[in-house]
Amino acid sequence: MAVSWTDSRTVGELLVELSADGVPVHRQIEAAIRDAIRSGRVERGTALPATRRLAEALGVSRGVVVEAYQQLVAEGYLTSRAGSYTRVALGADAQDPPLPRAADELAIDFCPCRADGAIFPRKAWLRSTRRVLLEATPADFGYVSSRGVPRLQQVLSSYLNRVRGTSAKPSSVVVCNGYGQGIALIVQALVARGARRLAVEDPCADDDAVPVARAAGLEIVGVPVGPDGIRVEELERLDADALVLTPSHQWPTGGVLPATSRAAVARWAREREAFVVEDDYDAEYRYDRAPIGSLQGLAPDRVIYSGTASKTLAPGLRLGWLVVPSQILGDVVEAKQLADRGSPVLDQLIFADFVDHGEFDRHLRRTRPIYRRRRDALLSALHARLPDLEPTGIAAGLHLAAYLPDWLDEGRLIAAARERGVGLHGLGPYYLSGGGRAGLVFGYATLDEATISAGIGVVADAVAQVRDRA
Numbered sequence: 001m002a003v004s005w006t007d008s009r010t011v012g013e014l015l016v017e018l019s020a021d022g023v024p025v026h027r028q029i030e031a032a033i034r035d036a037i038r039s040g041r042v043e044r045g046t047a048l049p050a051t052r053r054l055a056e057a058l059g060v061s062r063g064v065v066v067e068a069y070q071q072l073v074a075e076g077y078l079t080s081r082a083g084s085y086t087r088v089a090l091g092a093d094a095q096d097p098p099l100p101r102a103a104d105e106l107a108i109d110f111c112p113c114r115a116d117g118a119i120f121p122r123k124a125w126l127r128s129t130r131r132v133l134l135e136a137t138p139a140d141f142g143y144v145s146s147r148g149v150p151r152l153q154q155v156l157s158s159y160l161n162r163v164r165g166t167s168a169k170p171s172s173v174v175v176c177n178g179y180g181q182g183i184a185l186i187v188q189a190l191v192a193r194g195a196r197r198l199a200v201e202d203p204c205a206d207d208d209a210v211p212v213a214r215a216a217g218l219e220i221v222g223v224p225v226g227p228d229g230i231r232v233e234e235l236e237r238l239d240a241d242a243l244v245l246t247p248s249h250q251w252p253t254g255g256v257l258p259a260t261s262r263a264a265v266a267r268w269a270r271e272r273e274a275f276v277v278e279d280d281y282d283a284e285y286r287y288d289r290a291p292i293g294s295l296q297g298l299a300p301d302r303v304i305y306s307g308t309a310s311k312t313l314a315p316g317l318r319l320g321w322l323v324v325p326s327q328i329l330g331d332v333v334e335a336k337q338l339a340d341r342g343s344p345v346l347d348q349l350i351f352a353d354f355v356d357h358g359e360f361d362r363h364l365r366r367t368r369p370i371y372r373r374r375r376d377a378l379l380s381a382l383h384a385r386l387p388d389l390e391p392t393g394i395a396a397g398l399h400l401a402a403y404l405p406d407w408l409d410e411g412r413l414i415a416a417a418r419e420r421g422v423g424l425h426g427l428g429p430y431y432l433s434g435g436g437r438a439g440l441v442f443g444y445a446t447l448d449e450a451t452i453s454a455g456i457g458v459v460a461d462a463v464a465q466v467r468d469r470a
Contacts (some may be wrong), residue, residue, distance in 0.1 A: 015041075016058060025060055028446035029068035037077050037088055047085035048078070067076035108455040109423035112252070112399035112443030115311050118369060121363045128353040136349060144335040144345045148175030148321070152352040156321050159308065159355055164280065166325040167292025170321075172378065174332055175343050178320040179308045180302040183209045184245075185339065186304055186322070188276055189331035191216050195241035201225050203430035205251050208275070209244045210432075222432035225250060227392070229257035232264040242275045243268075247295050252430050252441045253401050254294060254393010266299035275328065276303045282311040284364050284397040287372045301325050304332075309351065311398055312364065319343075319351055371398060377449035378442055381456035386463060398445040402428060404439050408466060410438040422455050 016032040018025060036042040048054070051069060055062040069086055072078040074215040088340045140149075147153065151171040160166040172337040174195035187209070190198070198213045202222030212219055221240055224231045229250045235243075243264065246256035257265070269276045278295045286292075297306035313319075324332050337341070354360055375394065382389055382402060390403040404410060417424045427439040444452055 004393050007468075018058060018060075021391075025058075025375060026064045026071070026192075028053075029065060030059070033060070033068070033072060034075075034077055037090055039400075042088055044088050044090060046088045047334040048087065050085075052248075059165055065350075082261065102140075105226050105421070106418070106423040108401055108447065108451055109444045110440075110444070110447070110455065111423060112425060112441045113441075114315055114446060115398060116314070116367075116370075117314055118446075119318075119367055121359060121366075123148050124359040124363065125354060128350045128359065129359065132346060132349045132355055136346075137248045139287055140349065144342040144348075145316070146333055148173060148343065148344045149345060149348040149352065152348040155352045155355045156307075157320055160294070160305070160323065163291075164283065164305075166305055166323055167297050168305070171328060172326070174322040174329075174336060176322060176336065177318040177340070177343055178310060178315065178321045178334070179281065179306055179337065180320075181318075182306050182308075182320045182322050183277065183279075184212045184251035185332050185335040186242075186306075187212050187216050187218065188335040190275070192331050193241075193328065197221055197240045199223050199238055199240035199243040200432070201230055201250065201329040202425060202432045203252060203400065203436060204244070204246075204432070206430055215313055220432065225255065225274060227255055229251075229255040229261065230265070232268075233259045235264065235268040238268070240274060242271075242277060244279065245295065246279045246281065248272050248292055249393065249397040250392045250395075251279070251281065252399070252427060254395075255399065256289070256395065256397070257295075262295050262298055265295065266302065269299060269302035274302070275325070277307050278303050280305060280307050282397040285368060285371055285398060286377060287368070288395040296323060304328070306463070312360075312367075314340040317347065317351075319347065322408050342376055373449060374401065374444040374447060374452060377452045378444045378456070385456050385460040388463075399441055399443040401439050401441050403427075403439040407470065408438070408463065409470075410440070412466045412469075413459075413462055415438075417459050417466050420458045420462060422457065422458045422462070450455060 001361060015036070016029060018028050019394040033042070037117070049063040052062050055065045058065070069080065070076060073080050076085050077088065077090055080086040097458060153173040157170045158175050160168050172184070176185060182238055187198070194217065197219045198209070199221045200223070202208055202224055204210070212297065213220055223234050223238060223243070243265070245257070247262060249256065268274070276295065276299070280294055283292070291341065294305055296303040302325065302453045304325065307321050309317050309319040322332065331465060340426055378392060378400065381390055388408070392401050392403065394400045404413070410428055414424045414426055425441045427436065427441060447455065
């Protein structure tokens with residue numbers, strides 16, 4: 001029989017089968033508990049129910065259970081102390097081996113992949129969570145539209161129109177689980193419409209649009225990037241059904257696409273009846289320039305806008321959104337419906353409340369100076385210790401790129417820094433063509449000023465080592 005207990009400190013359910021085959025009852029209880037421990041169904045440290053309660057549940061005398069427990073204690077499976085629960089003392093016989101610890105564990109990592117989780121606005125988020133849980137209606141806990149919660153659609157369209165200069169309507173907003181899912185939905189919708197070729201920046205991020213598009217059977221075409229983003233003169237001979245851009249802060253070089261180039265992109269899309277996917281991943285963080293409106297505002301009928309909370313709040317929230325032109329909106333919504341029937345309701349309502357109460361604006365005003373100080377510390381350290389490196393893309397975002405002099409090998413420098421416990425990330429992997437100028441991508445969001453300075457000092461030592469060996 002399956003015996004259940006309600007005490008949260010004890011095991012919730014344990015299969016104990018008693019039979020009339022002549023085996024003493026205490027032996028059957030011993031065998032059931034022993035097998036549960038060996039198989040891992042009951043983990044080390046789990047408290048078993050009191051002998052009296054287990055005896056009542058099994059319909060046997062308490063002395064039988066006491067005898068079974070005593071035998072398992074003697075064998076080392078259980079441990080017991082007066083006045084306390086009897087607990088499991090051993091783990092399963094066959095456990096997954098522990099993950100190996102990296103021999104070269106990094107002390108400092110200039111990874112450009114995330115925001116600083118330490119400055120997540122926990123108190124403000126908790127206030128929004130409480131309000132949502134108190135105010136949510138029973139209907140809010142039902143199935144949601146695959147487009148998203150109407151309140152979040154309204155809040156996002158208002159915020160994006162106000163802050164990013166989009167031309168968004170609530171009905172054009174599709175909520176998704178981060179940019180990763182968003183670009184997958186877009187690719188699926190493009191394929192459903194007969195698309196065959198997707199153009200991307202070169203260099204570009206190699207972990208989202210490119211692998212998803214290739215898996216869907218699309219041909220990938222790279223468009224060279226210059227100091228100010230994509231080279232628009234290349235568009236004249238570009239035959240593609242869609243183009244993925246990061247115009248406000250090119251990933252990874254950091255260029256900002258100027259107004260004339262934005263107009264050229266919009267003109268190309270209309271002439272070719274192609275779509276442009278605008279990945280606006282970190283435009284909220286800007287330091288040395290005025291805000292630049294979204295490309296979507298210039299051509300809302302041709303541009304699919306993509307935003308996310310990954311850089312502004314935390315990637316673990318898995319909150320993203322798309323603003324989709326009417327021509328392709330139905331295909332994107334259908335793809336979202338097939339993917340997961342809609343993103344989690346409570347997360348959407350909490351974020352909507354967070355934005356609607358001005359907490360998102362306050363959070364950005366609070367964090368911009370923090371990230372700017374870290375960026376300034378990085379630039380100062382590079383200027384003082386590594387003057388041969390050429391920083392670029394410094395005006396916005398949470399990372400900058402730095403080109404290397406011709407004599408400095410990217411791979412050797414990364415290896416030399418890693419030997420010293422510092423993680424560097426090269427530009428090389430982001431080039432589709434396999435060429436391109438050597439450089440590094442420095443993320444500074446998760447490092448304080450002192451750590452940044454110390455890390456660049458270590459990198460300078462690594463550069464000296466590579467120079468000496470060369």
